[in-house]
Amino acid sequence: MSQKNQISIKVAGAAGQGVESGGQGLAKALRRGGLHIFGVSDYMSLIKGGHNFFQITVSDEPVYCNTEKIHILVSFDPQQVQDTVPHIRELHEGGIFILDEGAKVDPAMQAAIEEVGAICCPMPLVKLATEIGGSRIMMNTVALGAVAGIMQLPFEALDSVVRENFAKKSTELADKNSQVAKSGYDFALQNLVSKFKYSVKYDPAMGDKMLINGNEAIAFGSWAAGCRFISFYPMTPGTSVGEWFTKRNSKIGVVTKHTEDEIASICMAIGAAQVGVRSMTTTSGGGFCLMVEALGLAGMTEVGVVVVNAMRGGPSTGLPTRTEQADLLFAIHSSHGEFPKIVLTPGTIEQCYEAGIRAHNLAEKYQTPVIILTDQLLAAEVYDISPDKFEIPHIDRGKLLSKEQLDKLESNYLRYEFSADGISPRALQGHPKTVHAPATDEHDETGHITEDAANRIKMMDKRMQKLETARRDIKPPEFIGPENADLTMIVWGSTYGVAYETIELFNRNPSNKQKINALHFSELWPLPKDKIQQALSKVKFAVSVEQNYTSQLATLLRAELGYEMKKFINRYDGRPLTAEELCTQVQEIFAQSLITA
Amino acid sequence: MVITQERQTVTAKDFKTEQKSTWCPGCGDFGILSAVQMALVNAGVAPWQVLLVSGIGCGSKLPDYISANGYMTLHGRAVSIAAGAHLANTDLVTFAITGDGDGLGIGIGHAIHNMRRNVDIVHIIENNEVYGLTKGQYSPTSKRGFKTSTSPEGSIEFSVNPLALALTAGATFIGRSYSGDPKHAAGIIQQAMEHKGYALVEMLQTCPTYNKTQNNDWYKEQTYKIEEENPSYDNTNRLMAYELSQKDDGRYPMGVLFIDHSRPTYAEQVPALQQNKAALIDHSLDLDSQLFEKIKASYN
Numbered sequence: 001m002s003q004k005n006q007i008s009i010k011v012a013g014a015a016g017q018g019v020e021s022g023g024q025g026l027a028k029a030l031r032r033g034g035l036h037i038f039g040v041s042d043y044m045s046l047i048k049g050g051h052n053f054f055q056i057t058v059s060d061e062p063v064y065c066n067t068e069k070i071h072i073l074v075s076f077d078p079q080q081v082q083d084t085v086p087h088i089r090e091l092h093e094g095g096i097f098i099l100d101e102g103a104k105v106d107p108a109m110q111a112a113i114e115e116v117g118a119i120c121c122p123m124p125l126v127k128l129a130t131e132i133g134g135s136r137i138m139m140n141t142v143a144l145g146a147v148a149g150i151m152q153l154p155f156e157a158l159d160s161v162v163r164e165n166f167a168k169k170s171t172e173l174a175d176k177n178s179q180v181a182k183s184g185y186d187f188a189l190q191n192l193v194s195k196f197k198y199s200v201k202y203d204p205a206m207g208d209k210m211l212i213n214g215n216e217a218i219a220f221g222s223w224a225a226g227c228r229f230i231s232f233y234p235m236t237p238g239t240s241v242g243e244w245f246t247k248r249n250s251k252i253g254v255v256t257k258h259t260e261d262e263i264a265s266i267c268m269a270i271g272a273a274q275v276g277v278r279s280m281t282t283t284s285g286g287g288f289c290l291m292v293e294a295l296g297l298a299g300m301t302e303v304g305v306v307v308v309n310a311m312r313g314g315p316s317t318g319l320p321t322r323t324e325q326a327d328l329l330f331a332i333h334s335s336h337g338e339f340p341k342i343v344l345t346p347g348t349i350e351q352c353y354e355a356g357i358r359a360h361n362l363a364e365k366y367q368t369p370v371i372i373l374t375d376q377l378l379a380a381e382v383y384d385i386s387p388d389k390f391e392i393p394h395i396d397r398g399k400l401l402s403k404e405q406l407d408k409l410e411s412n413y414l415r416y417e418f419s420a421d422g423i424s425p426r427a428l429q430g431h432p433k434t435v436h437a438p439a440t441d442e443h444d445e446t447g448h449i450t451e452d453a454a455n456r457i458k459m460m461d462k463r464m465q466k467l468e469t470a471r472r473d474i475k476p477p478e479f480i481g482p483e484n485a486d487l488t489m490i491v492w493g494s495t496y497g498v499a500y501e502t503i504e505l506f507n508r509n510p511s512n513k514q515k516i517n518a519l520h521f522s523e524l525w526p527l528p529k530d531k532i533q534q535a536l537s538k539v540k541f542a543v544s545v546e547q548n549y550t551s552q553l554a555t556l557l558r559a560e561l562g563y564e565m566k567k568f569i570n571r572y573d574g575r576p577l578t579a580e581e582l583c584t585q586v587q588e589i590f591a592q593s594l595i596t597a
Numbered sequence: 598m599v600i601t602q603e604r605q606t607v608t609a610k611d612f613k614t615e616q617k618s619t620w621c622p623g624c625g626d627f628g629i630l631s632a633v634q635m636a637l638v639n640a641g642v643a644p645w646q647v648l649l650v651s652g653i654g655c656g657s658k659l660p661d662y663i664s665a666n667g668y669m670t671l672h673g674r675a676v677s678i679a680a681g682a683h684l685a686n687t688d689l690v691t692f693a694i695t696g697d698g699d700g701l702g703i704g705i706g707h708a709i710h711n712m713r714r715n716v717d718i719v720h721i722i723e724n725n726e727v728y729g730l731t732k733g734q735y736s737p738t739s740k741r742g743f744k745t746s747t748s749p750e751g752s753i754e755f756s757v758n759p760l761a762l763a764l765t766a767g768a769t770f771i772g773r774s775y776s777g778d779p780k781h782a783a784g785i786i787q788q789a790m791e792h793k794g795y796a797l798v799e800m801l802q803t804c805p806t807y808n809k810t811q812n813n814d815w816y817k818e819q820t821y822k823i824e825e826e827n828p829s830y831d832n833t834n835r836l837m838a839y840e841l842s843q844k845d846d847g848r849y850p851m852g853v854l855f856i857d858h859s860r861p862t863y864a865e866q867v868p869a870l871q872q873n874k875a876a877l878i879d880h881s882l883d884l885d886s887q888l889f890e891k892i893k894a895s896y897n
Binding site for chain 1: 616643644645646648649650653658660661663664665666667668669670671674677678679680681682683684685686688689706707710867868869870872873877878880882884886888889892893894896897
């Protein structure tokens with residue numbers, strides 16, 4: 001098997017210049033042309049200026065993470081092209097650097113271009129945009145046209161996206177952008193395409209595919225599973241889960257509430273869930289910190305509420321727009337006292353959609369809070385998915401009593417009735433036979449406050465039994481790559497993608513004699529211990545790979561199962577791990593262990 | 598509240614519970630409990646039609662001592678939880694019941710924001726001007742100079758003026774009554790229930806353990822009914838209400854200080870609750886498969 005044939009494109013510029021929307025548009029166009037796509041934006045915590053980029057990797061095979069090296073670099077910003085020096089260094093030999101002809105190529109840039117053997121292609125981006133009466137900002141569209149030209153993408157694929165994106169604003173703007181995209185495209189066909197030695201094969205029969213990011217998939221899955229209430233306070237990168245709903249709230253029948261703070265967010269969601277509506281909130285680590293007292297209320301009063309924590313670099317404000325996996329142990333142990341909670345850690349877009357569904361089903365089934373841990377990378381990444389991967393979900397409301405069942409109820413309703421599985425039949429308030437008032441204090445089966453010691457033990461046992469019952473319901477980790485391998489990366493959450501590509505890169509290289517795989521956890525708490533042990537028994541050499549400092553999953557597996565990793569790989573600079581660096585580290589581990597063996 | 602459900606014939610007996618109270622003998626909370634019960638009976642709201650959400654504190658144990666739907670929650674968060682519950686089920690007559698520390702100390706932010714949103718709930722602040730359950734510390738409404746374990750030389754803070762605060766924040770009903778006059782209190786609570794929008798009721802109350810000077814005799818001296826002292830008082834006049842709320846003679850005007858019928862409630866403006874007027878809890882969970890496919894197609 002030969003290495004993957006892929007091309008990477010980076011679009012760079014200042015915030016406010018359309019890097020994100022331009023990048024998204026280009027990804028969509030290349031996808032429609034018949035390529036597999038992976039794309040993610042990298043941005044700073046500011047509104048205007050700074051230096052942002054959007055990177056796309058395309059291939060004739062599915063792609064799950066970006067490459068370190070790129071083939072095409074586009075600068076949207078004639079003033080700040082100097083900022084692109086680090087990206088120029090990422091260019092492959094023969095890679096193309098597109099910038100406006102008016103931009104100054106300073107000696108540092110020139111040196112970088114020569115160093116990597118890239119081809120500098122100044123072109124009339126601004127001129128082509130303005131000569132037809134367009135505005136200066138349309139140089140972005142010219143540049144995207146040029147990239148499409150270099151990539152020999154059929155123009156219709158780009159044109160359809162450009163027209164769709166601008167038609168929302170005006171037909172005139174759509175026409176003009178289409179026109180300038182064509183001039184950029186034609187310019188590239190005449191002047192640039194012959195200089196570019198890389199190519200990928202388009203599959204025009206690829207059919208419909210979705211480009212949807214992790215946060216959108218979580219929101220979509222939640223809605224499909226019947227979530228009808230979301231309250232949240234804006235915090236990057238959790239906000240876009242909420243915005244998926246607010247953008248559509250008049251159409252999809254969901255009550256959305258942007259609250260005064262995160263405490264109010266979770267409290268409103270708990271209030272809504274208590275009376276029986278599937279409810280959620282979304283935030284990032286700092287906001288989650290504020291929510292944890294109320295999480296205990298949900299645990300104590302057995303209210304199923306869903307909380308999305310899209311992790312970013314911490315602690316405190318940390319790296320607000322960057323990725324990290326450092327909240328795992330915090331999420332599992334969040335809030336004081338002991339109560340059951342469920343923690344899901346999706347790693348792919350499909351798993352994000354699934355997690356949205358699972359979270360709401362599990363929250364109602366176990367009547368306890370469910371946390372979806374995602375992170376900035378997964379929140380923002382897109383890759384092509386077949387639409388049939390998102391199925392209409394089955395809604396499981398657990399032991400919720402129907403109106404008809406309640407009408408027939410003969411004895412007094414006990415909200416916290418003791419049961420073997422720890423789960424009590426649940427009736428909603430608002431029916432003549434179910435009057436009850438749950439207390440956040442320790443309570444008896446009716447919900448009334450009591451400090452009785454014997455009751456305390458029984459009630460604690462009941463709640464904690466739910467954790468044992470849920471344990472059987474939690475998905476075991478899954479192997480990525482071959483079942484049998486000499487080395488296994490132990491991963492969770494968003495590192496699914498990089499683990500997948502590392503395995504491809506390593507195992508396809510004929511000079512590597514060994515094989516590697518990965519064991520990925522997409523649901524983490526309560527740990528399905530037996531199934532995990534079964535999986536771990538197949539692992540010969542475990543390497544913990546996490547985007548944090550302290551290897552939190554490894555810590556958890558050591559604490560819960562006494563399992564020891566052989567090696568640890570950590571990245572905590574806020575940037576996503578790459579397959580190239582992981583591959584190198586894996587090779588080093590093999591080299592070292594040969595020495596020690 | 599917009600009371601959407603059919604009124605029921607209920608009596609005090611319907612709200613009786615066997616649960617033993619832990620309140621001190623002579624606690625003002627007894628009066629407030631009977632006022633709430635009386636208001637529900639008079640309004641014809643049955644135990645299953647109401648939701649009494651409370652925070653933490655002596656008075657927040659109220660839902661434990663009445664047979665009615667309740668939810669005893671967290672210190673400072675009752676208003677947010679009540680607001681969420683209300684939006685999810687607008688058919689339940691929803692109360693937030695807090696103390697002065699709960700509602701005006703730790704939870705003041707939530708109170709202000711839900712007042713300006715005009716969320717259609719009744720918020721009762723049981724104000725005894727002291728922290729009781731934590732055993733006698735000064736509260737946001739304690740008078741300057743009040744000596745407690747955390748202000749042994751007398752509080753050096755000026756106290757919160759709940760009525761003026763609610764007026765500024767945008768509450769559309771502001772009432773005040775007193776635990777020693779349950780009949781009057783029940784009347785104010787019932788008016789608050791019938792009011793469409795955020796209804797704040799400040800319920801002055803005695804704390805015989807930690808605020809001994811402000812006993813029933815003292816309150817009888819210090820309180821007066823607005824309409825008795827000023828028959829021409831117009832409680833729809835915001836400026837008049839401001840003036841009264843700022844009157845600094847140490848006495849407490851009681852009654853309906855302010856009422857505003859002009860503002861829509863929060864729920865009345867929520868698109869999802871307007872397109873389908875049934876309570877959210879009664880909306881179908883079935884997926885609109887056409888819409889589902891349309892959303893998927895938008896990502897192509």
